[in-house]
Amino acid sequence: MTYAVQEAPPEAVLDGLDAEQRAAASTLTGPLCILAGAGTGKTRAITHRIAYGVRAGVYDPHRVLAVTFTARAAAEMRSRLAALGAPGVQARTFHAAALRQLQYFWPMTIGGTLPQILDYKIKLLAEAAKRLRMTTDRAGLRDFASEIEWAKVSTLTPEGYLTQAKDREAPAGVDHQAFARLYQAYEDIKEDRHLMDFEDVLLFTVGMLESDERVAAQVRQQYRHFIVDEYQDVSPLQQRLLDLWLGGRDELCVVGDAAQTIYSFTGATPDYLLTFRRRYPNADVVKLVRDYRSTPEVVKLANTLLADRRPGGEAPWPAPLQLISQRAAGPAAEVTEHADDDAEASWVAEKVAEATKAGTPLSEIAVLYRTNGQSQVLEQALATAGISYQLRGSERFFSRPEVREGIAALRTSSLIAEDSVDSVPDAVRGVLSSIGWSREAPSSAGARRERWESLAALVSLAERMDAERAGLTLKTFIGELDERSAAQHAPTVEGVTLASLHSAKGLEWEAVFLVGLCEGLMPITFAQTQRELDEERRLLYVGITRAKTLLYLSSAAARHPGGRGRRKSSRFLIPLRKELGLEAPTRRIAPGSGKLSVNAAARKRKAAVCAGCGEVLTVGAEISRRRCAECPPRYDEEAFESLRAWRLSYSKELGLPAFMVFSDATLEMIAEKKPRTDEELLAIPGIGQRKLEQHGDRLRAALREFSGAA
Incomplete structure (x- = not known):
């Protein structure tokens, strides 16, 4: 016909x-x-x-x-x-x-009105969790929602989920049996209220066509x-x-x-x-295979990245397409390493300014990263340079619920006992630990990891400001957060795109910066199996192929300014450096990225060092402990636990958070040094004259008690 x-x-x-x-x-x-x-x-x-x-x-x-x-x-x-x-x-x-199709056929096949589409699962999941007496937070609920979406698109019912999800990581730390019950409770509530979620649209259509x-x-x-x-x-x-x-x-x-x-x-x-x-x-x-988007230089790097993964192993690796650029030759891609995240972000801002002066519109420039938590330092660097930007695929950093919640918690804490805070970073860690921050990052992807990344960015900012400003207080820190929030919410008409690699799929720009290309971020920490590592490789490939002409790939040796620089560049950069004829990154610090000057080196020699390995210490808590995170503790663990128990009881009497009496770092030093006089107490970081006057009598009594018991 x-x-x-x-x-x-x-x-x-x-x-x-x-x-x-x-x-x-x-x-x-x-x-x-x-x-x-x-x-x-x-x-x-x-x-x-x-x-x-x-x-x-x-x-x-x-x-x-x-x-x-x-x-x-x-x-x-x-x-x-x-x-x-x-x-x-x-x-x-x-x-x-x-x-x-569902709207058209529902009245004649099922009868009645089509269920209303549920915009968000969180509210119903919270109700289902409450019915089951499950304790969870908003990040956990978001992870539950993601797991339900995975189960549904995999055509798994709550019963089928149990048999098929044995090898999956338990969502939000809840075992699979408990999650299956939550999944069923969510479905029951939804049915009772004549609702359907996004995945049900496909499931109901499938059911209608099959029946x-x-x-x-x-x-x-x-x-x-x-x-x-x-x-x-x-x-x-x-x-x-x-x-x-x-x-x-x-x-x-x-x-x-x-x-x-x-x-x-x-x-x-x-x-x-x-x-x-x-x-x-x-x-x-x-x-x-004829690539009309990117220059030969960009295409060659993309091909090289895929070719570096050899077929075989536990996961299949189909032969990738070999792209052939149809464009004229362009500039070579740049691969750089920077001293720290701040230096990397500042360098990006400088290169963006250069590109715009050369005629590239801001709307044709993108900075892509692996996790949303990486955006804050980039937002700040661009804002400081007066460069407009827009976030794609995520809220602005200071608009994220966990960031707003963290700032609100800090503001409340500053009203409790502003003058009793000796270490702002310790105070920030103490407050944020109650809403999801921990010293160790979550080992899986999802909302909990994203929440942790955002809160970790606040902790990092507190540590940087504490190192830069003498006498920093919580009130000053919160004021700085408020100023940054206001500045970064300024409306923009055209600006650099800041986006995660996932949200950049299907888009393209004249100039692309791929930042944070270090182990732990690319590939991400929780990518352990060959399949997961392959997905990370493909994600970087997608990032590279977003660039039309200018491509910059960068990493940072440390998270904080002056840090130990123990981060390793991504393994995926090794074949790309070889393709570009670059040496292995023993330390190729990019211009303007914070390379130590003679004066800075002199200051470094005078800085606090770890008593164990001699490394320079830059994080407030590590300086207080006189020990880096990698070295084993030197304190009496039994004494430390006894001091922690005493501090908890004493802080409840005072109506203060425990960390506002003495930080863990201070208790560790007490358990190590076992001071007997006021002079020895005052020599311990975190115990100033004021703290000694406030809590000295009770601390001395506690120490005498422990000494007698010993």
Whole structure:
């Protein structure tokens, strides 16, 4: 059956396509798999394919469904199709297409009104946790929501979850059995209130098509040809829905790139893309490898990164597409190492200023990082330099709930006993530890890790300010936070994009900075298995291929200014440095990045050092302890625990937080030195004359008691 064609020759729509794009666009029937590398014009190829099919009379535009993963991508596809003369084609996300069908068929299949879509799971999950007497916080609830989303897109019920999730890390520290009960309680509440969540849209549509053959037949009659973009990101649930739409037919075109699979944690899998020929033996396969986005220099680095991962091992590694740049040569990428995060951020601001002076608009510059917690120091550096910026894919640092909560907790603490705080960093750690901060980062991804990253940024800021300003008080610190918050909320019309690597997928910029490329961040700490490390490699690949012309890759040897510099550059930079002809980073400190001067070296020799290994100490608590984090404690552990118990009892009498009496660092030094006189007490960091007058009598009595007991 054919349809009326337009007067213009159908082949005209293929003009301007390269050979591979033209091959993809002119293959109108049967299963087709388009393997499209980054920047190779896949959207151009599939929109021209649809338009050609409509013009040639092979497609009825109203019976074509193009599916992609974001509303932005769907809107762009509809716009291009309209410009190409195919305005009637449906281009939607999986959820939008399913919801439309659900709204139409629900009254005739189920009856009554369609359940209301639940915007956020958190409120219902909190209620479900309360019913089960489970104690959790907001970060834990967000992790529960993510785990439920994973279970649903993996088509797992609460009962099925228990059998399939044995190898997954327990969400928010709750065992799988308890989570399964929470999952069921959440489902029960949702059903009682006639609600459905985002994943239910797909699940209900699948259930409707599977249970009612009349509905399935009507949908299959409506849509004859299917195109699925970003096919490497489909979940089992989305594939199940696609199979039901097809109903055994093979009029399917899929487009994807296994090397850009970066959402495995949400249930996405490239397996359906990689096994397409196995499921459709007669499928045509077209590879798009001509990169029109990036210069040869950028493309070569991207290819090098993927080629460095050899096939084999516990996880499969399909041969990646080898991109071939179609652009003229450009500048070589820069790989730099900086003394610390602040120096790295300042360097980024300097390079951004240089790029704008050379004619690159701010809107064509992006700074990409692995975790949202890295944005704060970058926001501050750009704000200090007077450079406008905008955050993508996350709230501004000072708008994040955990940051607002932390500042509120600090403000309350400053009202309790402002004058009794000897160490602002210790006070900040003490306050923030009650709302989720700990010395050790969470070992898994998710909301709890993101919350910790944000709170850790506040702790880091307190440590930097304490090192830079004598006599720093909590009140001064909170005032600084308020000023930074106000300055960084200034409205911007055009600015540098700050974004996580995940949220940068599908975008491109003239200049891209990839920052924080050190072990622990890239790859992230909790990436332990080969599959997880492969995902990190692909994530960096996506970051590199966002750049059109200018590419900067940087790392920082230390988190804080003057730090020990023990961070190692990312293992992924090793082949890139080799490709660029750079030496191994024994210490290639970038200009302006805080390299020690002669005077600074002299100051370093006079700085506090660890009594164990002799390393210079820069963190307040370590200076107080006279011990770095790596060296074992030298104090009497029994005495220390006794002092902690005494401090807890004494602080309750005073109505103060325990750390405001004496910090742990001070108690450790007391347990080590075992002072007997006031002079010996005053020699211990954290015990000044005022503290001795306030708490000396009780402390001396406690020490005498411990000494007598010993």
